Amino acid sequence: MLALFLAVSAPAWAQQATVSKNGMTPGTAAAATPAAAAAPTGAQGAGGGDAAAIAAGDALFKNNCAQCHAVNDKVVGPALAGISKRRPISWIIPWVHNSSKVIASGDEYAVKLFNDNGKQQMPAFPQLSDKEITSIVAWVTSQEGGANQTAGGATAANAGAADGQTGAAAGAAAGGYTDMLLIVLVVVLIVLVVTLAIIANLMKDVLQGRKDLDGRDIEVLNQRFDWAGLYRSPVLRGIVGTVFALVLLYEGVQSVMAVGLTQGYQPTQPIAFSHKIHAGENQINCAYCHTSVYKAKSANIPSANICMNCHSQIKTESPEIKKIYRAIERKQPIQWVRVHNLPDLAYFNHSQHTQVGGIQCQTCHGPIQNMEVVYQYSALTMGWCINCHRETPLNTKGNAYYDNLVKLHDKSNNAVPFTVSSNGGTECSKCHY
Numbered sequence: 432m433l434a435l436f437l438a439v440s441a442p443a444w445a446q447q448a449t450v451s452k453n454g455m456t457p458g459t460a461a462a463a464t465p466a467a468a469a470a471p472t473g474a475q476g477a478g479g480g481d482a483a484a485i486a487a488g489d490a491l492f493k494n495n496c497a498q499c500h501a502v503n504d505k506v507v508g509p510a511l512a513g514i515s516k517r518r519p520i521s522w523i524i525p526w527v528h529n530s531s532k533v534i535a536s537g538d539e540y541a542v543k544l545f546n547d548n549g550k551q552q553m554p555a556f557p558q559l560s561d562k563e564i565t566s567i568v569a570w571v572t573s574q575e576g577g578a579n580q581t582a583g584g585a586t587a588a589n590a591g592a593a594d595g596q597t598g599a600a601a602g603a604a605a606g607g608y609t610d611m612l613l614i615v616l617v618v619v620l621i622v623l624v625v626t627l628a629i630i631a632n633l634m635k636d637v638l639q640g641r642k643d644l645d646g647r648d649i650e651v652l653n654q655r656f657d658w659a660g661l662y663r664s665p666v667l668r669g670i671v672g673t674v675f676a677l678v679l680l681y682e683g684v685q686s687v688m689a690v691g692l693t694q695g696y697q698p699t700q701p702i703a704f705s706h707k708i709h710a711g712e713n714q715i716n717c718a719y720c721h722t723s724v725y726k727a728k729s730a731n732i733p734s735a736n737i738c739m740n741c742h743s744q745i746k747t748e749s750p751e752i753k754k755i756y757r758a759i760e761r762k763q764p765i766q767w768v769r770v771h772n773l774p775d776l777a778y779f780n781h782s783q784h785t786q787v788g789g790i791q792c793q794t795c796h797g798p799i800q801n802m803e804v805v806y807q808y809s810a811l812t813m814g815w816c817i818n819c820h821r822e823t824p825l826n827t828k829g830n831a832y833y834d835n836l837v838k839l840h841d842k843s844n845n846a847v848p849f850t851v852s853s854n855g856g857t858e859c860s861k862c863h864y
């Protein structure tokens with residue numbers, strides 16, 4: 432029975448393992464596309480973009496769009512699969528540059544889309560060039576599952592990525608089915624074991640009543656399972672000991688790796704201030720409160736007088752708002768509890784990333800506009816900083832400072848985009864000095 436159980440469940444586990452390997456988490460999407468980028472020249476996605484453009488599109492998508500969009504699933508915005516067929520690029524570019532302008536122009540498709548998505552405003556991306564948006568679309572197209580792509584002469588690497596996609600989608604459905612199958616099997620096995628035990632007991636009772644049994648039969652009948660012997664068995668002790676040691680080792684390594692990490696940290700704040708109400712529902716710009724975030728190293732926390740711009744009128748009777756008045760009367764700052772905190776040995780500058788790099792707050796801080804209480808979304812480890820520097824193309828357009836560097840880089844290494852790391856963004860002294 433055990434063999435039967437294993438035989439049936441092994442393919443199910445194997446399938447689940449491949450699903451989690453191919454599942455389109457952002458991390459694995461990253462793993463899939465460098466493969467596509469490294470493929471020999473002529474690696475053409477169905478969108479017609481070349482490998483370098485697709486790789487650039489991948490990074491751009493992750494930095495600007497991934498918090499709201501996925502290729503095959505609805506996140507905040509709709510799934511982008513098939514977008515190049517749904518809409519011409521001449522529509523997509525102005526949409527990404529400023530979607531509210533397209534909606535305001537009365538474009539029928541845009542208005543319907545906006546209404547169908549609960550009138551959620553997609554942020555404007557004026558900093559993205561036409562070419563960058565085209566490369567995002569090329570990347571999206573390269574990630575779409577389906578036969579058309581393989582037929583279109585995709586390379587093995589590209590086809591692999593596409594298979595992963597469809598595999599993940601199919602696997603998710605199959606996963607639910609195999610889970611059910613496993614549960615049913617386990618129940619059936621338990622019922623079987625119980626029935627067999629009952630039958631064995633019944634047969635013993637019947638035999639015990641009989642007088643014509645010889646010595647060996649009686650011995651068999653009275654046989655008990657030797658639990659003490661099993662307990663003393665060195666083989667069993669060895670197996671249990673090894674498993675126990677491995678679990679302990681695994682847990683130990685996990686907890687040591689987590690020392691000093693505070694991902695998910697969500698302290699209770701002195702006032703029940705909600706980013707969901709302010710930055711989400713009321714669409715107050717982040718920089719209205721965090722005024723220095725585009726200009727300085729640190730993003731400041733707003734002082735009480737910024738709150739008073741509105742709360743001198745709004746909700747003046749709320750006990751939470753009265754806490755703001757009390758702080759002002761006492762001339763004491765509100766004692767917000769700090770959430771993010773890099774160690775002093777590392778240098779991080781907001782303006783470098785938000786203003787110069789053009790990275791959205793949400794890329795690092797997660798969906799702040801949906802948080803009632805802020806928590807630390809990213810791990811803030813060194814590996815996190817470095818990985819992004821390796822993957823993100825540097826915005827060099829219209830900046831003469833970079834012209835020669837980009838030319839030299841392209842000459843020596845033209846398949847790889849000019850990333851932050853190509854410009855020395857992974858050198859120790861950029862962050863430690």
Ligand code: HEC
Nearest residue numbers: 495496499507508509527544545548550551552553554556
């Ligand atoms: C903060 C969330 C958010 C971000 C970030 C975001 N979008 Fe959107 N996007 C939406 C929403 C919501 C819609 C649906 C339309 C609406 O409600 O305005 C949408 C719609 C779209 C559409 C039309 C989809 C269709 O089915 O016709 C495209 C194309 C698109 N986004 C591309 C992008 C690209 C490219 C980026 C990154 C540069 C991006 N979006 C970043 C939220 C977002």
Ligand code: HEC
Nearest residue numbers: 709710715716717720767768769770771792796799800805
């Ligand atoms: C109405 C003012 C206001 C707006 C708008 C606002 N914030 Fe905040 N933010 C605050 C206040 C007050 C705090 C401190 C209390 C807290 O952590 O909730 C804070 C805290 C934070 C923190 C955590 C800081 C820490 O302690 O590490 C982050 C990150 C943050 N905001 C990001 C954003 C982003 C991103 C946006 C835009 C989507 C935004 N904020 C919009 C007022 C605002």
Ligand code: HEC
Nearest residue numbers: 702703704708713715733737738740741745746749751752
């Ligand atoms: C640009 C205007 C604006 C600013 C600035 C602003 N708020 Fe608000 N706040 C609002 C609005 C609008 C509401 C929602 C009121 C409602 O639910 O009717 C709100 C609601 C609140 C609430 C919930 C009150 C309740 O009892 O439901 C709290 C707490 C709050 N704000 C704290 C703050 C703090 C602290 C600051 C300063 C860091 C701040 N607000 C800055 C506009 C603002």
Ligand code: HEC
Nearest residue numbers: 717721724729730731771772773779784785790791792795
């Ligand atoms: C590249 C990643 C990244 C981006 C983009 C980013 N932040 Fe941060 N943010 C961080 C890190 C890292 C810290 C912790 C800094 C420290 O402890 O010195 C932080 C800290 C903060 C803090 C706490 C105060 C401080 O400066 O330590 C606030 C508030 C904040 N960020 C708001 C924002 C807002 C608003 C935006 C968008 C305009 C934004 N951040 C964009 C990575 C980022």
Ligand code: HEC
Nearest residue numbers: 778779783787788794816819823826851854855856861862
């Ligand atoms: C989401 C991607 C992203 C993350 C995460 C990120 N960075 Fe950056 N970083 C960039 C980009 C893009 C630039 C280049 C900005 C430019 O000059 O155009 C940059 C530039 C820098 C620079 C300047 C490099 C130079 O060549 O002058 C430093 C220093 C830096 N980052 C530190 C950090 C630290 C420390 C962290 C982690 C706490 C971090 N970054 C996390 C994207 C990121």
Ligand code: HEC
Nearest residue numbers: 773774777811812813816817820856857858859861862863
């Ligand atoms: C992009 C920015 C960046 C670069 C480049 C970088 N680091 Fe780091 N490093 C960090 C950050 C951020 C931390 C803190 C991470 C944490 O608290 O977990 C850190 C932590 C460390 C620590 C751990 C210190 C401690 O006490 O925990 C060491 C050691 C270190 N870095 C060495 C290096 C070396 C060596 C290099 C060059 C090969 C380097 N770093 C390059 C950002 C960077």
